[in-house]
Amino acid sequence: MSADVLIVSLGTTAGWRNADPLLAAAIEHAGASVAIAAAGPVPRVRTFALTDLVQARATRAAALRGIREHAPRALIYSSTTAALLAPRPGAIWFDSPALDNRPGRHGLWQRLVEPRRMCAAPLLLPMSEGSLAPLPAAVRAATPAVLLPVPVEPSGPSGDAAAGPSGSSAAAGTRDVAAIAYAADPVKKGLDRILAAWRAARRDGERLLVAGQDGPLGDGAEGTGLLAPDEYRALLRRARVFVAAPLREDHGIAQLEALADGCRLVTAPAPGAYPALALARTLDPRYVGDDLAGALRAALDDAAASEAAAGPPDTAAAGAATPGAPDDYAERAAALLAPYRRASFDAAVAQRVLPLLLR
Known part of the structure; x- marks a missing residue:
């Protein structure tokens, strides 16, 4: 034919x-x-x-x-x-x-x-x-x-209820996972740097999910195993922050998908075309740098403040955001991703x- x-x-x-x-x-x-x-x-x-x-x-x-x-x-x-x-x-x-x-x-x-x-x-x-x-x-x-x-398209509404790697699920509209990373190839994706930053930045009760790895990884980090695309994107919709530390990034579709699904992108600089790196710098330069732990902590705190600001009146004061601050991060990311739609x-x-x- x-x-x-x-x-x-x-x-x-x-x-x-x-x-x-x-x-x-x-x-x-x-x-x-x-x-x-x-x-x-x-x-x-x-x-x-x-x-x-x-x-x-x-x-x-x-x-x-x-x-x-x-x-x-x-x-x-x-x-x-x-x-x-x-x-x-x-x-x-x-x-x-x-x-x-x-x-x-x-x-x-x-x-x-x-x-x-x-x-x-x-x-x-x-x-x-x-x-x-x-x-x-x-x-x-x-x-x-x-x-x-x-x-790259959003995969669904933010915080969709979905089973987690240990069987947990989120109520619709909530982000109950502090951070997520993708490391099917742990060397290329810099998993050692991600886990070191997580250990330095983490607070009690926060957890990191690592797609492509199996089992407990210590200090609140847990592998999800290899996930079907729909399962992986469902976890992105529940995560506040996506953290990356690639040795090199020729494209970085995982980072673009994370932005599309409402995550804040924290990344170490890396050689390669890596279009998401420029987007991350534009959205919030504090989230990009060799001090991955500091960038991760800033993003986690910003996410928590924004959720509090958007919550009921009795919690809004705890996270009141300044004009142009992190509460519009997802909206600005969506605008930057328009050429990728x-x-x-x-x-x-x-x-x-x-x-x-x-x-």
């Missing part, structure tokens, strides 16, 4: 596996036909350079299969890795280029091939301004670019991406 657009999907992370169907849906909503050619599971190997080669070969095979089956007018490669051995030029949707995230021996061949693939592409689709910034001037001059962040994503695909891709 023919298709206007073929999306070549590597799908090695949950973020990419969720993003590709959203792109396909936006293309269909704009009136074009679309198919997805997925690479499928690939073997695990030892080095970044070899990993990228194995993944690039798998996506090349998927692209060739998809071209035979669908005879597409245009292709979109999801990630720069997917495009490295592309059998035919196509648009490249990416969070971070190898020029930025594969230093030294980790990117010996990728950094040579990537600029050539990008110059040959009809269109670049960076997820953020930070994705585009590391590219050489020659690439940016040769290929048009359309900013296309992964859409599904409507903005669909409009960009229909009005900017497809006209350039299918001309």
Whole structure:
């Protein structure tokens, strides 16, 4: 069956596996036909350079299969890795280029091939301004670019009642979890720094939930295990603060989802495109810094004050907030996230991406 657009999907992370169907849906909503050619599971190997080669070969095979089956007018490669051995030029949707995230021996061949693939592409689709910034001037001059962040929507009303990791639940409209973190990869996500900051900042009765880890973690911290997306987002709606300390962040969808669901974002600075870092600094610069414990304590106190200010008259005085202070944090975050909403994503695909891709 023919298709206007073929999306070549590597799908090695949950973020990419969720993003590709959203792109396909936006293309269909704009009136074009679309198919997805997925690479499928690939073997695990030892080095970044070899990993990228194995993944690039798998996506090349998927692209060739998809071209035979669908005879597409245009292709979109999801990630720069997917495009490295592309059998035919196509648009490249990416969070971070190898020029930025594969230093030294980790990117010996990728950094040579990537600029050539990008110059040959009809269109670049960076997820953020930070994705585009590391590219050489020659690439940016040769290929048009359309900013296309992964859409992020609120998952439901704040404080939805939902079971917690130990079977507890929150009454609707309340945030009963002090803080939450995501650390499926504890090294990359800086779990040791998160737990150290938590130990220094925590007060009696406060608890930290860590998605992607199991069991008690000490000092009121508890792993939730691996959660289904709906369960994870339900916990975000119950949490006051999301805390992050990544060693590097190429995008940071978890941080954007936390902001969308009303959490205050506390984060250590990190290299990489990391669009949520700039949003966090804009919302409250006190919540961003190497003093993660101090930032976390400030956010927890602000959240408590705001909840008290919004509560019944007998509790409002305890948390009276100053003008422009933390009680409007969620509203300001929602405004900053407007470019990440599904409507903005669909409009960009229909009005900017497809006209350039299918001309």
